[in-house]
Amino acid sequence: MKKKGVGMSCVLHPTGNKGAGDPSQAAIQLKPDGTFTLVTGAVDLGQGSSTILRQFAADELGVPIENITVNNSAGNAAPVTMGSFASRVTLIDPHAVKLAAEDLKAQICKWAAAQFGVNPDDVTFADNKVAVKNDPAKSLTMAEVGAGVFNSPALMIGTGAWYPAPFTAHDPETGAMPSVGAVSFGACYLELEVDTETGVVDILKLVQAWEVGKAVNPLMCKMQIGGGLSIGLGYALSEECWPHAPSMDFVPEVLGDYFIPTFADYPLENERAVAEVPHPMGVKGAKGFSEGSSTAPIPAIIAALHDALGVWITEIPVTPEVILRALGARG
C-alpha cells in the first residue's frame, strides 16, 4: 500500500570556521589599459566563488564588471585563502576583496593627485574615472590612468587581508568559545509517498528556503539550494558506505552499488527561495549557507515518514530495508 506523509524541519548551518583565525587575502591589480585583475586563492569548486568575488570587486571599485578578470589559479603568486570549506568564502573573502579595492583606489587617487597637482583627498574615484572634486573637468578615465601608470615608475596592486578575530580555543572545562562566524538558517517542507510493501520512498514535493544574509547572486543561491539535495537525499535514503557493518565485508566499489540521487530521484515539484536578514559580520550583510541545503531535507523526511507510517525512524540512511524493519517491529 502507498501511504502519503508531510513533514517539515528548521535547521542551521554555521558559516566560517569556529574559533575564528580563518584569514583570507586578496589582491587587485590595475592593468595598463585600465582594466583589473582580481587575484584570489579561493578555489572554485563549482559553488561560484570566482563569480561572486568578482561581483564584490566590481561594486567596491565602482567599475563595470566586464573590466574585471579573476585569477584564482596563480599558484605561488596567489594571495592566501584559508580554503573553500565551512561555507566560509562568502563571509570572509569579500572583506579581503573590499580592503584590496579600497587600497587600490587610494593608490590610484594618490597617483592621479600628483598628475592633477592637488591633494589626494581632493580626488574622487567614481564611475570608472578619477576626477578633481571641485573641478570635474580635470578627470582621467581608468584607461588613461592605466596607461599613465604603466608609463611611469609605478605599480598599482591593492591588497587586502581579513579575519573575524584571533583564534580562540574552547575552555577545557565548560567548552565556552564565543566565536562562531555567522549562522544561516533553513527550513524545509516536503510531501512524500512510501510503499509499505517495498519500503521505497518517493519525494513528491519539496520546498526549501534559506535565510542567507544577502543573496549575492540569486541564481547561484537557487542552484545551491537545489544542489544540496543530492547529498541530503542520498544520505537520508540511499547512501551507505558500509551497508552491513560490522558483520560483513561488503563495500560499494562502483556507482552501481552506491546510490547517489539521479534525475529521477529529484522531486517533481521543487520550490526554492531565499530570505535576507543582513548579517553584521558580512560585507553587505552576506554570509554563506550552501552546505546546509543538504541538511534540511533529512529531518523533514523522517517527520514525513512518521506522518505516513506512524513510526519514528531513528537511523539514516532510511533504506527500504530500514522502513520494512520498522514496520515489522511495529507489527
Add this chain to the structure above:
Amino acid sequence: MTEYVGQSMPRYNGIGQVTGTARYVDDIQFPGMLYVKVLRSPVHKGTIRNLDLSAVAKTTGVAGVLTADDIPGQNAYGFYGDSQVFNPKQPRFKGEPIAAVVAVDEDTAMEALAKAKLDIEEQTPVFDMFEALKPNAPLVRPGTANNLFEYAPGKTTFVIKLGDIEKGFQEADHVIEGTYKEGMQDHCPMEPHVSVARIDDADRLEIYTHSQCLNVHLGFLCPVFNLPQSKINYIGGRCGGGFGGKNDIHCDHIAGLAALKFRKPVKFRFTRKEDLAYSTKRGPWVFEYKTGFKSDGRIVASHIREFHDSGAYTGLSPYCIEKCGMFASGPYAVPNILVEAQVIYTNKPVSSSMRGFAVLNGQVAMETQMSRIAEQLGLDPWELRFINAWRDGDMGASRYVVQGAGAIEAMRKCAELAGIQLPAKLMEMNSRRR
C-alpha cells in the same frame, strides 16, 4: 552606478565548462608522464612481516617503487598530523597505502603490483564504535591504551556546559529521549581524486591539484617533502566537485614524492573504486538526546551525548564533535545545555569533513526530537519551532551571542512557498525580539 551584488549572473568561469575547455587535473598531460598505482592493505588490520618489491621494480616499464623510506621529510600529515603517506608496519584499515609503483602506464603499474610479495599477519579488527569501547577491544592505534581520542592525558570527553542542566530538567514538564544512528557517506564528486606533479624549470616541485584549500595543504605537504614553500608551486583553483572530500590530501603527496624521486612528470589518480572504498568519509555517528520541555513547548534542557566514529586516523573528528556540539541543540534558545562527546577509532576509512559538516548530523537528531515533541504536545510543528527559534541576543551552547538570526524568516518563506497559511501569531514573530 550598477550594483552587481544582488544580481543573478551566470558563472564567471562557466563557458569552458560547456565547451569542454575548462581544465581539470586529469586533463593535464605531459610528454613522458609516468603513472602511479598504490599497494593497499588487503586487510582491515595487520602487521607487515615482510614486503618484497624486487619483482615489482624489475618489471619492464616500471620506473621504480616508492616506500616510506623514500619520504625526505616526515611520514605524517593531516589536520591532526597522524595520517601516514605509506604505512610500512601496521595498516589500520583496508586500502591504506603501503607502497607505490611508478610505471609508464597504469596497466603496467597494476601488472607490476601483482608481483609484490606482502607478508602480512592479519589481526582482528574492530568496526563498531561500541565494540571498540569495550575493555578488551582490538586497539586501532598501536601502543595506545584505548580507542578514544585524547584531548589531554586521560581527558577523552569534550564537554560543553551552558546554564544548569539538572535545574533545567527539574523545570521541564516533559522529557523525550532518543538515540539516533547516522551512517557513513562518501562525497562521491564526479571528478575522482587525482594529482599531477613534475619538476619545473626552476627545479621546483610543481603540483597540479584539486585541493579545496591550497594554503592548508601546502602546509601539510612541505614537511613531507622537506621543502620550503618557495620550492613548491602548488597550482589549483578548479575542482570537479569537492563537498569536503578534497579538504584532505589523497594524491598530491604520493604524486609529489614520485616526481621528486624519478624527476619525471607523474600522474596519480584514483579509480572510482578507490574513491568509494578508501577515500575520507563523512564518519558515522550515534547520538543520545534527552530533551526537557515545558507544556507550552519551550525547550528548557538539552543533554546530548555524541559518539563519532573517526575511522583509523583522527581526520577532522575532534573538530567535528566540537562544532557539532556547539550547534546540536538546533537554532533554538535552550538555556540549559550539556554536551558530552567522544571520538572513537575503528578500523575503517578515515572520517573527515563533508558538506553540512558534523553540524548536519546534530541537526538531524535535534529536529527529530523537535518533531516528536510537537507530536507529544499536540502542537503544530511550525509553532513549536517559532516559539523556540533564536532571536538576536540569545546565547548558544558555547556561549556565543546570536546575531543576524533568521530561522523565523526562513520558515515563513518556506511556508509561504509551500502554500501553508501560518497562524497570525506566528506571522507576527520575527528574529529581532522574543
Add this chain to the structure above:
Amino acid sequence: MKHVLSFTLNGAPVDALVQATDTLLDVLREKIGLTGTKRGCDTGNCGACTVLIDNEPVNACLTIALTVTGKTVTTVEGLVEGSELHPLQKAFHEHGASQCGFCTSGMLMAAKALLDKHPQPSRSAIVEFMSGNLCRCGTYLEVIEAIQAVAGGK
C-alpha cells in the same frame, strides 16, 4: 599490438594508433588529447564520458575504440557551431546547469541526443532519457530547465 583506428571525429577524419583493449575514452582523452569528455567512473554508471556515435549517446568508457572504425563520433568539442555556442551550451550556461562542470560535457551530449530525437520532450521524458547522467553538485533541476528552454525555442 597496435592498430590504426580511422573514424570521423567532430566532422573531420582522424587516424589513431590504438591497442585492441583501448576504450574510446582512452583514445579521445589520452591519444588524441580531447579532454572535454570526462572520466568519472570507468564503469558506465556516471555518464560523464557520454559522446555521440552516429548520433546515439554512448558511454565512451564502455566502448572498445576499434568498434568505432568508420563511424562518426561527436564530443563536446564538436558542439560549437562555427564561432557560436550550441543553443544547449548557451542554455546550460545561462540557466546555471553547470556547477563544478565535471558532468557537464556528458550531460550536454545526452541532451543533444534527446532533442535530436524528440525536439519537444516532456519533463518526464527528459528525466528518463537523462537518468544515466549523474551530477553530484545536484544541477538536475537547472539541466531540465535548460533543455526545456532550448526545446521551447527560448
